[in-house]
Amino acid sequence: MEDVAAVAGVSRGTISRALNGGRNVSPTAMAAIRKAIAQTGYVVNPHARSLVTQRSQTIAFILSEPQERLFEDPNFNILLHGCTQALAAHDLMLVMAIAGSAADRDRVGRYVNGGHVDGALLVSTHSGNPIIDELRGIPIVACGTPLGHERELAYVAADDRGGARQMTRYLRERGRTVVATITGPPDTPGGVQRLAGWRDVLGADASDRLVAIGDYTRDGGDAALNRLLASAPELDAVFVASDLMAAGTLAALRRAGRRVPEDVAVGGFDDSPVATSVQPALTTIRQPLLRISTEMVRLLRDLIDGQPPARVVLPTELIRRDSA
């Protein structure tokens, strides 16, 4: 910077002003500085800048899943990609923070609280998320309803309940009479709300026999369907709370000799890449993940700018394919 100042014939203070918005810099000085920067190949030292501004221009993307399962979830990719791009548009960088184990949480907590980042995007499905309590004073936006923290935390979520209603209604409209469901884990917002949406539509027909609890994995979906086949063998439709589980369901139905959709209609949730990779392709509920990403970033920036935490719930969309 000293060199640039010398070449441009101005003081370092003026260089700094030119670099930061150009307020109070004469056109002449501006031009000289520009030329001097090009000539010297100068780049600002981010640490020196951060030291005084107290801003790092980076955001933590915290993955707080005990099993680190999110890494197998195709939704995660879209979210990560979306957030990275949305942040980049504002010249913010994303740093990955995996907080699976207690030790990880500790490390991530120290990192985040240590002033490395200006805020955090929190991605986790389970409630009672222990990392939240370790993050003190830093702006946070959660992805999905943060069960148990709805009040304090900003978050962006898809309309899980509404989406579940859409799908269940669709299955009934197609003439299905016994619509079972495979849920997500009961300690996840999707697990709770997608089940609630199903109940909304079935009303008095929502018997417990028709409910199997899944775990958002393919194998879990497979196993859950087998349980349903035992408790409600007459079922002719299943609303499965995630596409990945629905893929397992499809396999289980095949083994059981039930055709999809002829014998059993299967409706998924997510519209993740697996939806089109399985056979038959899944009729499902699309979560607007890209939109969720950009909204998360918007909310986080607002938070950093001192605005109060906000919540955004985004509508879902029914995608018709072959499984129902």
Add this chain to the structure above:
Amino acid sequence: MEDVAAVAGVSRGTISRALNGGRNVSPTAMAAIRKAIAQTGYVVNPHARSLVTQRSQTIAFILSEPQERLFEDPNFNILLHGCTQALAAHDLMLVMAIAGSAADRDRVGRYVNGGHVDGALLVSTHSGNPIIDELRGIPIVACGTPLGHERELAYVAADDRGGARQMTRYLRERGRTVVATITGPPDTPGGVQRLAGWRDVLGADASDRLVAIGDYTRDGGDAALNRLLASAPELDAVFVASDLMAAGTLAALRRAGRRVPEDVAVGGFDDSPVATSVQPALTTIRQPLLRISTEMVRLLRDLIDGQPPARVVLPTELIRRDSA
């Protein structure tokens, strides 16, 4: 830090020494400092530290794919996860950098050259990668052979050619006589080397009729198989250079009324999650992605420590499932 010094009754210099390895700090001082830190809740300011050490303790994970296709590739997840964890083990953080467009490359180049990171992990399949030239003087380790930069760059790769040989040999040993292949793009190491491995085994039988060029996408695999069906309708086996393409191949074969593996055996490459999600499950070549991740991090740390660039090639493994 001033506060801690006051509470512990020592100078800031001593605190700093205690924080950085504890060299030349008496046990008494050490204990007092520890207590003072706990009492005050002190955390070091990373920017101040980086300003003097010239180290940021963070590494860029650069995704340099024109189409940003890597985000749809399940291999990518494993790699990202593996790298994040391997870095975490050394208290290094990973920052995502997407360099798809020219504008992105510019941004990432400025970021990386600006001293934000201590090194970079470069993930990209295509050669002639323009970002490489923008990264000056910073330690880099590439994932996969960086075509055109093999000499200067450190990299970690799976043994593509050897793996292709394994698979082709396997198909022949199973009694298949006309083994076609669907390749990756010719400007990617996998595209080149997996084809070479196939040629190694087929020798004089490696007719161009049996080769279709793919693009590592599902649809590309589908289309490529259709071309093979036209140029070599008698084929009874296909070695497909990626599992994702193999998934497309399976779909195309189904439409063509050819049974897998009875009529046509299909061998994939990667052992990515799709391999087990398709029907029939893919016989494939496993790339040791986790191992690749840890090796990349090891090499990068060595590089940062001033050692010369090294190359590591890791063996692959044949995974037998149902498609061949």
Add this chain to the structure above:
DNA sequence: CTGAAAGCGCTTACAG
């Protein structure tokens, strides 16, 4: 083993 001091490279009131 310890403290005083210089210095890392910026930004930002402040006075002009």
Add this chain to the structure above:
DNA sequence: CTGAAAGCGCTTACAG
């Protein structure tokens, strides 16, 4: 519009 100066919070020879 501009420059001189203070200060951001650390680390690291240096002298003791």
